[in-house]
Amino acid sequence: MKRICSVAVCGAGTMGSGIAQVAAQYGFKVIQFDVNEVVLEKSRQLVLKNLRFLVEKGKINEDALKEIYSRILFTNNINDCKADVVIEAIIEKKEAKADLFEQLMNINGNDTLFATNTSSISVNELATALNKTERFAGMHFFNPAPLMKLVEVIKTNYSSPETIAALVQLSKDLGKIPVVCKDAPGFIVNRVARHYYLEAMKLIEQNLATIENIDMIMEASGFKMGPFKLMDLIGMDINFGVSNIVWNDLGKPDRLKPSIIQQQKVEQHKLGRKTGEGFYKYE
Ligand SMILES: NC(=O)c1ccc[n+]([C@@H]2O[C@H](COP(=O)([O-])OP(=O)(O)OC[C@H]3O[C@@H](n4cnc5c(N)ncnc54)[C@H](O)[C@@H]3O)[C@@H](O)[C@H]2O)c1
Structure with a gap:
């Protein structure tokens, strides 16, 4: 080798x-x-x-x-x-x-x-x-x-x-x-994890919980990072890009539709930690 x-x-x-x-x-x-x-x-x-x-x-x-x-x-x-x-x-x-x-x-x-x-x-x-x-x-x-x-x-x-x-x-x-x-949309981790982000953003869209509450609850239930903190770490542009590709490549199923909330963050250049603001603000 x-x-x-x-x-x-x-x-x-x-x-x-x-x-x-x-x-x-x-x-x-x-x-x-x-x-x-x-x-x-x-x-x-x-x-x-x-x-x-x-x-x-x-x-x-x-x-x-x-x-x-x-x-x-x-x-x-x-x-x-x-x-x-x-x-x-x-x-x-x-x-x-x-x-x-x-x-x-x-x-x-x-x-x-x-x-x-x-x-x-x-x-x-x-x-x-x-x-x-x-x-x-x-x-x-x-x-x-x-x-x-x-x-x-x-x-x-x-x-x-x-x-x-x-x-x-x-x-x-x-x-x-x-x-x-194997080569498949989102490979393994990003395919499975898509719902972690999308369902969390749906809760916000439907005014059912706050960002801080969702993160806190998911962390308390055993996940290392809440979905909003994780999106800020990954970078909104990157995460939104992945959502779009996975959604498109799987034939645009409703359950995987990218979130308008995340789209707005990308348009506002609030990309997360790397730009100092995403769902949260950073010093
Ligand atoms: N952010 C994550 O959590 C994560 C995790 C796994 C994989 N990825 C993947 O890794 C890649 C990079 O993501 P990132 O989060 O580091 O992005 P990023 O936006 O932090 O960095 C991308 C860098 O690429 C540079 N660049 C752009 N065009 C270039 C070119 N032609 N030649 C050299 N440099 C160029 C930019 O200047 C920028 O510094 C993407 O494909 C992404 O999907 C990201």
Whole structure:
């Protein structure tokens, strides 16, 4: 099996930043790429802050912090994205992802593997746009990537068994628990979880409960995070995008219709934690 030493992470937002941090923590050489310099700087600061937190907790020492941090190259130059594996975590737009992968394939050699962190775009459709390459699959991390253990590894119709085996091994080498799944709208977790968000927003639309009450009750009943806090963490645009794709791809059933409340939040650019306001306000 191909030995993976370097990982390029494209997109330095909520997910890309977390994936880059994990990869550096687990000893990989990391290239963290984003087109937006402000986001890149934010990612650099966030990684440092998270590593400092680990030092304060006694999980790593100062030397380890420096070593981990020095493994990451933060760049806005796509030509730096040469690696054994490229993980894409940019905006949830099929055309943008396909364009980026095309450029990445031209930059990299014939043995580089490519993975998308998409939450909901069909990996088969992306593979078709990528000349049905056998070196491509989904690698769906969860938010926050440094903490969440699960990775859904999604096979396309063209992924070779070697590609899937290498991405499964990479997930394990990143301290994660990989689950290989098939390409279907929302894969597994996002399909099941859709109702958690949608039913909560229906309760608000019907004026049956408050946001704070719903979150509090769901947490008290055993869920780690209430649906509104979770949507703010995920990002309203991302979560709304997933709802739309799952709804469309499953033939627009009423039970999965995206919520007008969430649509309004996206239109108002109240995207959650990343913009300082979503269902809640953040400092
Ligand atoms: N947020 C979540 O909870 C979550 C969880 C799992 C998977 N995902 C998926 O991960 C991906 C990223 O989501 P996110 O929440 O990190 O988004 P985000 O909005 O926080 O970050 C996206 C980043 O992509 C950058 N970008 C856009 N076009 C680019 C390009 N052509 N090249 C390089 N960078 C580009 C933007 O500048 C931005 O920094 C999406 O596909 C999403 O569906 C998100």
